[in-house]
Amino acid sequence: MEQGVSFDLDLIRRYDQSGPRYTSYPTAVEFDEAFDETAYKATCARSNESGRPLSLYFHIPFCDTVCFYCACNKIATKDRSLAQPYLDRVYKELEMQAALFDSSRQVEQLHWGGGTPTFLSNAQMTELMDVTRRHFKLAGDDVGEYSIEIDPREADAETVKVLRQIGFNRMSLGVQDFDPRVQEAVNRVQTEAQTMEVLNAALDEGFRSVSIDLIYGLPFQSVDSFLKTLDRVIEVNPQRMSIFNYAHLPERFKPQRRINDADLPAPQVKLDILQATIQRLTDAGYVYIGMDHFARPDDELTLAQQAGTLYRNFQGYSTHADCDLIGIGVTSIGMIDNTYGQNRRGLDEYYADIDAGRLPVFRGIALNQDDLIRRDVITRLICHFQLDMRSIEAKWGIDFASYFADGLETLKGMTEDGLVAVDSEQIRILAPGRLLVRNICMAFDAYLAAKTGPIGFSKVI
Numbered sequence: 001m002e003q004g005v006s007f008d009l010d011l012i013r014r015y016d017q018s019g020p021r022y023t024s025y026p027t028a029v030e031f032d033e034a035f036d037e038t039a040y041k042a043t044c045a046r047s048n049e050s051g052r053p054l055s056l057y058f059h060i061p062f063c064d065t066v067c068f069y070c071a072c073n074k075i076a077t078k079d080r081s082l083a084q085p086y087l088d089r090v091y092k093e094l095e096m097q098a099a100l101f102d103s104s105r106q107v108e109q110l111h112w113g114g115g116t117p118t119f120l121s122n123a124q125m126t127e128l129m130d131v132t133r134r135h136f137k138l139a140g141d142d143v144g145e146y147s148i149e150i151d152p153r154e155a156d157a158e159t160v161k162v163l164r165q166i167g168f169n170r171m172s173l174g175v176q177d178f179d180p181r182v183q184e185a186v187n188r189v190q191t192e193a194q195t196m197e198v199l200n201a202a203l204d205e206g207f208r209s210v211s212i213d214l215i216y217g218l219p220f221q222s223v224d225s226f227l228k229t230l231d232r233v234i235e236v237n238p239q240r241m242s243i244f245n246y247a248h249l250p251e252r253f254k255p256q257r258r259i260n261d262a263d264l265p266a267p268q269v270k271l272d273i274l275q276a277t278i279q280r281l282t283d284a285g286y287v288y289i290g291m292d293h294f295a296r297p298d299d300e301l302t303l304a305q306q307a308g309t310l311y312r313n314f315q316g317y318s319t320h321a322d323c324d325l326i327g328i329g330v331t332s333i334g335m336i337d338n339t340y341g342q343n344r345r346g347l348d349e350y351y352a353d354i355d356a357g358r359l360p361v362f363r364g365i366a367l368n369q370d371d372l373i374r375r376d377v378i379t380r381l382i383c384h385f386q387l388d389m390r391s392i393e394a395k396w397g398i399d400f401a402s403y404f405a406d407g408l409e410t411l412k413g414m415t416e417d418g419l420v421a422v423d424s425e426q427i428r429i430l431a432p433g434r435l436l437v438r439n440i441c442m443a444f445d446a447y448l449a450a451k452t453g454p455i456g457f458s459k460v461i
């Protein structure tokens with residue numbers, strides 16, 4: 001597949017509207033409470049017939065301090081004693097979940113996200129992994145993808161050593177920006193030394209892959225200041241990088257109200273930062289995977305994209321397409337068979353369900369045939385920037401041109417503008433369209449077509 005992304009200011013300005021990030025299709029706004037614990041259990045029983053491998057996601061919601069920009073599901077607290085009662089519920093949930101799945105099904109992927117997973121002590125993290133292994137069969141280190149999100153302020157070389165010992169082989173590090181002025185404005189003061197200690201420890205301990213998160217669009221950032229951070233990160237040569245666009249939605253995320261609008265870079269400056277960033281990363285040999293993600297040419301994600309086996313779910317891009325995903329902990333979303341199911345979003349409600357012996361799944365959706373077809377189309381476009389219509393027709397028994405007549409009509413303007421190339425066989429997203437991949441996918445989203453406009457989603461810029 002041809003690689004590369006190009007930056008066309010005019011096209012980005014014209015096409016960039018807010019839209020879903022398609023970590024699921026349908027997106028979570030379509031979930032409802034008709035999908036409950038009973039529906040979830042029936043789904044799990046059905047999924048056992050497939051014998052598919054499993055993926056486990058654990059949500060650890062606590063953070064010691066709040067970063068003002070943060071849009072994640074987290075609970076800011078200095079009270080470390082909150083961790084154990086949470087873990088006790090997680091253990092009960094693990095037991096209830098494990099009872100639903102055939103014990104022969106192997107876990108090939110495991111991820112701890114947050115919040116801040118290393119809010120837990122080293123002993124607590126060790127215990128959590130021990131309990132997990134008691135209930136589920138984890139694949140060996142060579143096959144399994146075991147990843148954790150790390151805030152370098154909440155970890156040191158000793159933590160990294162423990163994490164490797166208990167089985168993790170990948171990590172992502174939240175850096176965001178090295179500039180002290182930016183860090184102060186967003187309440188995330190993190191020295192370069194803290195980041196480098198964790199990074200070097202990960203290399204020493206034999207972590208297979210380290211990914212670094214940066215955010216552009218934060219207060220006081222300029223092209224020069226952001227490139228300084230980027231250059232420092234490029235020097236240490238991580239396998240992957242995520243460059244997120246700061247989504248400023250203060251009505252929705254309360255801590256963002258503490259960010260002064262006047263300190264944010266203007267849209268033009270954000271565009272300039274994005275352009276300079278893409279140029280710098282491309283020059284340094286990184287490949288644009290899509291949707292904020294870059295990887296080295298020898299990284300598994302890059303290779304999977306070239307081989308047409310890349311996949312995307314709640315944990316972002318992945319090489320494990322064929323797993324049923326079990327979400328554990330408050331707010332977690334699972335994806336079993338043809339359904340999505342989400343756990344309670346408040347800690348009290350989550351505890352109440354678990355203490356009453358109920359699974360905390362409170363809403364979700366069972367995908368119908370149309371959802372499945374559209375999810376397949378959107379996933380292929382997002383992962384591979386191209387789609388073979390004949391293969392969709394053969395898989396789903398449809399005539400692509402008539403089934404997607406509306407979507408193809410929407411793509412006509414984008415074709416004229418050089419974002420996509422469409423013929424009777426293929427849709428290919430061209431280099432100038434790749435930053436706008438979500439806008440292209442929106443043409444195939446039946447739920448957006450039924451609404452007047454997507455509200456509350458983020459944008460490229």
Ligand SMILES: C[S@@+](CC[C@H](N)C(=O)[O-])C[C@H]1O[C@@H](n2cnc3c(N)ncnc32)[C@H](O)[C@@H]1O
Pocket residue numbers: 063069070071072113114115116149150151152173174175176213214215244245246247248
């Ligand atoms: C759960 S956090 C990572 C783990 C850890 N809590 C930390 O901050 O290092 C996931 C990532 O989401 C990104 N993020 C959070 N809020 C964001 C926002 N409003 N816009 C863009 N990216 C955001 C940050 O890059 C952050 O590293």
Ligand code: SF4
Pocket residue numbers: 062063065066067070071072074114115116151174
């Ligand atoms: S960015 Fe990470 S550390 Fe900061 S508030 Fe969000 S989840 Fe917590």
